[in-house]
Amino acid sequence: MSLNTARMDHEIAAVLEVVEQRTLSFFRDELGLIATGIDRRLHHEERVVLRAMTAIVAVGSTAGLYVAYSYDDSLIQAMTKRYTAGLSIPAGEEELYVRETASDIVNVIVGNCTADLARRGETVTLSPPVLMVGARTIQGRSETTIAALTVRFAEGALDVAFVGPRLLFDDQLNYKGGNS
Numbered sequence: 001m002s003l004n005t006a007r008m009d010h011e012i013a014a015v016l017e018v019v020e021q022r023t024l025s026f027f028r029d030e031l032g033l034i035a036t037g038i039d040r041r042l043h044h045e046e047r048v049v050l051r052a053m054t055a056i057v058a059v060g061s062t063a064g065l066y067v068a069y070s071y072d073d074s075l076i077q078a079m080t081k082r083y084t085a086g087l088s089i090p091a092g093e094e095e096l097y098v099r100e101t102a103s104d105i106v107n108v109i110v111g112n113c114t115a116d117l118a119r120r121g122e123t124v125t126l127s128p129p130v131l132m133v134g135a136r137t138i139q140g141r142s143e144t145t146i147a148a149l150t151v152r153f154a155e156g157a158l159d160v161a162f163v164g165p166r167l168l169f170d171d172q173l174n175y176k177g178g179n180s
Contacts, residue, residue, distance in 0.1 A: 011065065011164065012042075012065060012145050012147045012162045012164055013147070014117070014120065015059060015065065015067070015113070015117065015162060016040070016147050016149065016160075016162055018113045018116045018117060019067060019109070019110060019113050019149075019160060019162075020038070020149055020160070022109050022110075022112055022113050022116070023109055023149075023151065023158075023160060024151070026105070026108065026109050026112075027151075027153070030083075031079055031082045031083065032082060033078070033079070033082075033153045033154075033155060034153065034154075035151050035152065035153060036152050036153060036154060037151075037152040038149060038150070038151050038152070039149070039150040040147070040148070040149055041147065041148045041150075042145070042146075042147045046140050046146075047137050047138060047139045047140060048137070048138045048140070048146050048148050048159075048161050049135065049136075049137050050068065050070040050132070050135060050136050050137070050138065050159065050161065050173075051070040051071055051072055051073075051135060051157075051159060052071075052072075052073055052133065052134060052135050053070070053071050053073070053076055053098075053099070053102050053131070053132070053133055054068050054069065054070040054071070054102075054131070054132045054136075055068070055069045055071075055102045055103045055105070055106040055107075055129045055130070055131050055132075056068040056069075056106070056129065056130045056131075056132065056171065056172075056173065057106055057107060057110050057126055057127055057128070057129050057130075058125075058126070058127035058166055058171065059110060059113075059114070059117075059124060059125070059126060059127075060124060060125035060126070060127075060166075064164065064165060064166030064167065065162055065163060065164030065165065065166050066161075066162070066163040066164065066166055066169060066171075066173060067106070067110050067160065067161070067162055067163075068159075068160070068161040068162075068163065068173060069102070069105065069106040069109075069158060069159075069160055070158070070159040070160075070161065071102060071156070071158055072155075072156030072157045072158070073156070074155055074156035075153060075155050075156030075157060075158055076098055076101065076102055076156075077098065078153075078155035078156065079101055079102075079105065079155075080094075080097055080098045080101040083101045083104075083105070084097055084101065099131055099133075102131060103129040103131050104129075106129050107126075107128070107129050110126060111126055114126055127171070130171045130172065132172060132173075136173070138161065138163060138173050138175075139175060141168070141175060143168065144163070144164065144165070144168055144169075144175070145162075145163075145164050145165075146161060146162065146163050146164075147161070147162040148160065148161045148162070161173075
């Protein structure tokens with residue numbers, strides 16, 4: 001493992017801890033969804049399979065990384081119903097609200113994490129969310145770090161993937177290599 005990879009592992013571990021706590025709190029307090037289980041994994045050269053709908057934000061810190069929230073269809077449907085309760089959703093626009101919910105939730109949770117990370121001395125920026133529809137695979141490489149949380153709820157599962165360093169990927173999480 002190179003020094004850069006070890007540094008990225010450390011950075012992702014710090015972000016993962018904050019994001020995990022904020023995610024669990026948000027789902028519990030704002031959506032009434034209680035986690036029934038959590039798995040944590042760290043990958044280097046393994047692949048991570050994303051679900052049908054994934055919202056991604058770039059978090060800028062020392063090396064920068066992407067945080068991707070990848071939702072089971074049943075979970076994002078339940079989340080949207082709760083998140084938009086009280087709104088009248090016009091017929092035919094349900095899918096738009098599902099997509100907006102997926103993006104807004106990652107933006108709110110990770111956005112709130114930036115204050116926690118800044119208190120630790122990190123310089124933190126946050127990009128607007130990018131939404132991907134359709135399952136896909138992120139292929140790890142020896143010079144990359146991919147960590148993943150899988151949080152299970154009665155309504156479905158959520159994968160939160162942490163992918164870095166950011167300069168080796170585009171905003172759709174395609175590996176582009178690079179001269180680091």
